[in-house]
Amino acid sequence: MNKYVERLYNGVIKENPTLILLLGMCPTLAVSTRAMNGIGMGLSTTAVLILSNLVISLLRKTIPDEVRLPAYIVIVASLVTVTELLIEAYLPSLYEALGIYIPLIVVNCIILGRAEAYANKHTPLLSVMDGIGMGIGFTLALTVAGLIREMLGNGTAFGLQLLPKGIDPIGIFVQPPGAFLVIAFIIAIMNAIGIKTRQRKLVDGGCDGLCAGCTSKCDREASAK
């Protein structure tokens, strides 16, 4: 397999950021109330991820190692602000639905995680492909979770009525507890059919694979010892 195609496969299936690496749980749980919201959030994050991977990869020889995290945060925050303004201008209904979770893309573990784990070591083109793969993987996971929650909790799929009138949907699935339950069972089903989630080992009692943003810090803490 060509190494660029391999990046796509890696992001969507082999190392799916949400379902296999368990990264970026906050937006996954929060915006998956509707399948459309999932797609909107997924694509916004994908756009930021592709551009941040590109910029960081281009600057990987310029940014000094000691200040790389603050530098990455500034790059990502600028890109997120641009994305936020664009969504506000052109997709006001999506802006309304996603609310505070758009600026919070800045602290999405996936973006800083990919910058630290991939983009700062690879060529711009490979990093862009990595961003596209990871972004599609994230969007797919969000859409699937959103679709399940929307069907169970609201009786619709992408806004189309599925359940006949007179049958009440299970409202709790579009409320906060439903988010935890649906993600829990998606992962449980994956475990049951033998797809293993890959959490990193606990380093120093504080850092878990659940957060890539802090893995870099944990690795440094661990290597300092």
Added chain:
Amino acid sequence: MKNLILIIISGALINNVVLNQFLGICSFLGVSKQMKASASLGGAVIFVITIASAVASLLYTYVLAPLGLDFMKTIVFILVIAALVQIVEMFLKKTSPGVYKSLGIYLPLITTNCAVLGVALTNVQNGYNFIESVLSGFGTAVGFTLAIVLLASIRTRIREEDIPAPLRGAPIVLISAALMSIAFMGFAGLSF
């Protein structure tokens, strides 16, 4: 006065930052393996979020809003939070080594906790003044601590149980969180 108390209760219980708004899930799921670590992280989060809300509120009211730089708030807030965590860390290291030691590595990890940025942005969105921002930050952080300590104690009990194989690990923790979230929905009755 009633209004201020309501802000704290709303932040801690009704709109619990983890179980209702899904902020800070990373550390909520990651650190809650151990009871002691959870309590330490909770302490550090209360400290940092309260200070961060105060600083963010001052910066927004006196610098960003008058200059018309409203759209810069995400960039400014995240940098302020990162810097603040560093300063708090250095300050604690010098003045109270005991506290510093007990917080350990949890202090630097807070930068990547989305609850901190989330609270700062929500305060601006709700148009809170300085005192309201600080109280809302404090309430939210107390809510985070409450949730993570409760989950940690549930997890110490889960460890002894015989759980079906596919549910081991992340799924059972998420299901526990879902049940906690249902319980916390009961607090919605407190909003008046």
